[in-house]
Every structure is written in C-alpha cells, then in structure tokens.
Amino acid sequence: MTGRTAEIAVRCACGSAAVRRVNQFVLHDELWWDAEFSCDACGAHLCEHAGAEPAPDDVRAALLAAHGPVRLRLVGPLPSRLPALKVVREVLSVPLPRAGELVEELSREGLEGTAAEMEFLGDRLRRGGVPVDVDR
Missing domain, CATH: 3.30.1390 (Ribosomal Protein L30; Chain: A,)
Structure with missing residues (x-):
C-alpha cells in the first residue's frame, strides 16, 4: 500500500506562513491518517494527529485535490x-x-x-x- 501526502498552506501563531502536511495510509491492517505542522520562520513543529480513524473532511479534500480520486x-x-x-x-x-x-x-x-x-x-x-x- 502506498500512502499519500498533501500539503496545506496555513498561518502560524507567529504570523508567518507555515505548512500542514497530511497523510493517509494503511498500518497494521487499519486505515490511518496523520497531520504535522511546521513553520520555518519560528521553528515550530508538531504532530497534530496520528491514528486509525476516518480522516476529517479537510484532510480528505487536500488529498483528493493533490492526487485526484x-x-x-x-x-x-x-x-x-x-x-x-x-x-x-x-x-x-x-x-x-x-x-x-x-x-x-x-x-x-x-x-x-x-x-x-x-x-x-x-x-x-x-x-x-x-x-x-x-x-x-
């Protein structure tokens, strides 16, 4: 199974442009999604979510926009x-x-x-x- 990744432009709390990377993949025979946030300006980096559950609409929309259905x-x-x-x-x-x-x-x-x-x-x-x- 090949996972897919998409990037979403977001604003950091510091006011700079940042990136939210979302992924969807199969792990341990379950459908997972995760999201990470990073800002090059202030160095902020965090894992927002990782788990085996349905991906939220914004994550699905980003993946569909980046890779198509x-x-x-x-x-x-x-x-x-x-x-x-x-x-x-x-x-x-x-x-x-x-x-x-x-x-x-x-x-x-x-x-x-x-x-x-x-x-x-x-x-x-x-x-x-x-x-x-x-x-x-």
Missing part, C-alpha cells in the same frame, strides 16, 4: 451480494440499507475516494471473496 469497481457479476454487503457495512460503518446502495454503486460506476481508502476497502473486499479492481 481513485475509483473502486467490481470485476464481473457477484454470485451473492452478501459478502460485499458485510465488508462494506463493516469497513465503512454504515447501516445495511446504505451498504446496499454502496454495493450497487460498486457494480455500476464504482465508488470514489482517496487512494488509501479505495485500496483499503478493495483489499478487504478481495479477502471476502469479492472481485474488485482499483482504477487510478
């Missing part, structure tokens, strides 16, 4: 939707009706997200016996 699609028809429903519901923490909608999207145009999100979901689906492919 990635699409996950089914490869062929499913003999049963049950394995796909189970994995989608589990990985995305959505109720069953929403999982059904997402599986339908997978079978039509596919699901879009960050590279790490789609590679993580794709890996879990393949392990569940669901044939999928990630389009970059």
